[in-house]
Amino acid sequence: MALQDTQLERLRAGVDLLLRSNRFYQQRLEPLRTWEDFRRLPLTTKGEITADQQARPPFGTNLSLPLDQYTRMHQTSGTSGTRPLRWLDTRDSWDWWVRIWADHVYRAAGVAAGDRVFFAFSFGPFIGFWSAFGGAERAGATVIPGGAMTTEQRLRTMIELKATVLCSTPTYAIRLAESANAFGIDLAASDIRATIHAGEPGASVPATRDLIERSFGATAFDHTGMTELGPTGVSCAARDGVHLIESEFIFEIRDERGQVLSIPNAGTISGELVATNLGRWGSPLIRYRTGDRVEVTRDPCSCGSPFPKMLGGIRGRVDDMFTVRGVNLYPSQVEDLVRRQPAIAEFCIEVRQWRLTVRSRVLS
Secondary structure, three states: OOHHHHHHHHHHHHHHHHHHHOHHHHOOOOOOOOHHHHHOOOOEOHHHHHHHHHHOOOOOOOOOOOHHHEEEEEEOOOOOOOOOOEEEEEHHHHHHHHHHHHHHHHHHHOOOOOOEEEEOOOOOOEOOOHHHHHHHHHOOOEEEEOOOOOHHHHHHHHHHOOOOEEEEOHHHHHHHHHHHHHHOOOHHHOOOOEEEEOOOHHHHOHHHHHHHHHHHOOEEEEEEEEOOOEEEEEEOOOOOEEEEOOOOEEEEEEOOOOOEEEOOOOOEEEEEEEEEEOOOOOOOOOOEEEEEEEEEEOOOOOOOOOOOEEEOOOOEEOOOOEEEOOEEEOHHHHHHHHOOOOOEEEEEEEEEOOEEEEEEEEOO
């Protein structure tokens, strides 16, 4: 069965469930049988989900099943300044998360039985690498939790237990490398051969990725996803973007005119990524505006993936753009320039009227 046929079949079954039992989507959807029906459905925004949860706490009305059928609760980081979203998963939808990590993210990074995966992550309510932990178990790897540790403890644990894979944010991977230098630890000589990053776009920023790879003597992979949406993509050996996992999502692009378009079969398309998940029907998202600015192509990739690719990964947030002397910029572009300077460690971008300032801390 062709991928689009499979997507539509899963979509029909899911929408039928939502029309019967999901209060949030009952008023927004209609019976769906064709792709034309799908394209008439309204977009969903984070603001609408947030308002729903605030009006009907603690979880809102985007629930398709009785509460006793949900087995996990996670929440967004709240870094955008809004109240964190709380998101519930059923046993089936959590298995969907874990399967995507095992079958797509880890497979792309070559992680399998025999690997030892270290998670430099707090294991708090933010979804972070919780699903990555389960996915590593499913892939047959040994999982090593790194919560409640100092940076030095994490470094020494990775070395002593001969971890082969690190999962962390790209910023924290750089922090680990800085600290390793201070403690006299040669990370490049360790057993780490792959690092997998999420939470920030850094692992798709060439200068940042190169810094991580030099520091660890490893190959760095980027993973994209959202607490409320699911694990959407992973980079590949071509090193030029992130493949969208189209077997588990329907992806569209909202252009600058506000039109929502399918990803074309040839060429590239730019705009805001819009996504519909196909395996999380207990708390789904239909045509969700992610806020991520992307450039996507279906042109063949040398890695052989059948999925479309976000060139350069997520380029930035649609609301993060700022203008300097008439030039539109995103933080990831500034990061790529700053990370090329080996003396700079941490940095902060400040946007003020008439000028852009980058404050940095130089390596000692």
